Amino acid sequence: MRQFLLLAHRVPVDGGFTLNDLAGGGGRMDEVARVVSTGFTLSNDLRRDTELTIVFSSAPPPAARRIRLEGERLRYLNPDERSTAALLKNALVRSLGTDHEIESSPGLFVGPVDPPAELARFAAVQGTLWLTEGGEPLDPSTLPGGPMRAVLSDPTDPTPQEEEILRASGTRRVSLGPRSLRSSQCIDVLQNLFDRRTERTSAVREAPPARSP
Numbered sequence: 726m727r728q729f730l731l732l733a734h735r736v737p738v739d740g741g742f743t744l745n746d747l748a749g750g751g752g753r754m755d756e757v758a759r760v761v762s763t764g765f766t767l768s769n770d771l772r773r774d775t776e777l778t779i780v781f782s783s784a785p786p787p788a789a790r791r792i793r794l795e796g797e798r799l800r801y802l803n804p805d806e807r808s809t810a811a812l813l814k815n816a817l818v819r820s821l822g823t824d825h826e827i828e829s830s831p832g833l834f835v836g837p838v839d840p841p842a843e844l845a846r847f848a849a850v851q852g853t854l855w856l857t858e859g860g861e862p863l864d865p866s867t868l869p870g871g872p873m874r875a876v877l878s879d880p881t882d883p884t885p886q887e888e889e890i891l892r893a894s895g896t897r898r899v900s901l902g903p904r905s906l907r908s909s910q911c912i913d914v915l916q917n918l919f920d921r922r923t924e925r926t927s928a929v930r931e932a933p934p935a936r937s938p
């Protein structure tokens with residue numbers, strides 16, 4: 726299982742933006758949609774082993790929203806950014822004024838959230854990585870076993886409060902390279918590293934037993 730948490734700081738939590746202005750009035754919903762698309766889509770398939778939580782914190786609770794996408798159940802996700810943004814916007818609009826989580830389309834759950842608590846809960850799980858330009862260079866051979874989990878931010882860096890939560894949780898700060906990447910590029914690189922780790926561990930499992938002399 727692969728689990729990601731994306732901090733989305735500027736997208737209007739009520740879905741009040743037009744699909745014609747995702748980068749401006751949409752608060753960089755273009756990049757959020759790209760993270761979803763890159764995180765889940767393969768050439769001719771979807772990554773069923775992936776879950777992504779997006780925390781929309783441009784307004785405090787009770788307006789703040791969380792969208793969870795579960796690859797196993799996910800449908801109606803096309804590779805283009807605009808239709809993905811429409812799926813997410815529709816979820817935010819449908820969730821407006823509700824006090825509980827709903828499944829707005831198959832595999833896409835939306836509801837209210839307390840952003841700091843959600844981040845703290847996610848980061849508390851052992852092995853979670855915090856993707857940040859200032860982290861230690863990630864050596865793929867040190868990737869943790871078990872579920873693969875990472876926190877990343879949208880084009881706005883984490884707030885001081887978010888940084889404090891991440892530091893307090895003891896999450897490992899890792900860098901994917903010397904250049905500052907787009908969030909969608911980070912998820913692509915990480916999925917690839919995780920793919921190769923999975924390949925390595927299954928090769929080890931499938932290797933025939935050594936013959937005794």
Ligand SMILES: C[S@@+](CC[C@H](N)C(=O)[O-])C[C@H]1O[C@@H](n2cnc3c(N)ncnc32)[C@H](O)[C@@H]1O
Nearest residue numbers: 856857858877878880900901902904905906908
């Ligand atoms: C576009 S960057 C954030 C803005 C960027 N810090 C700037 O100065 O414009 C989006 C997010 O991707 C992740 N990120 C970008 N480059 C990275 C790198 N080289 N290693 C690890 N994470 C990275 C971080 O989570 C970052 O907050």
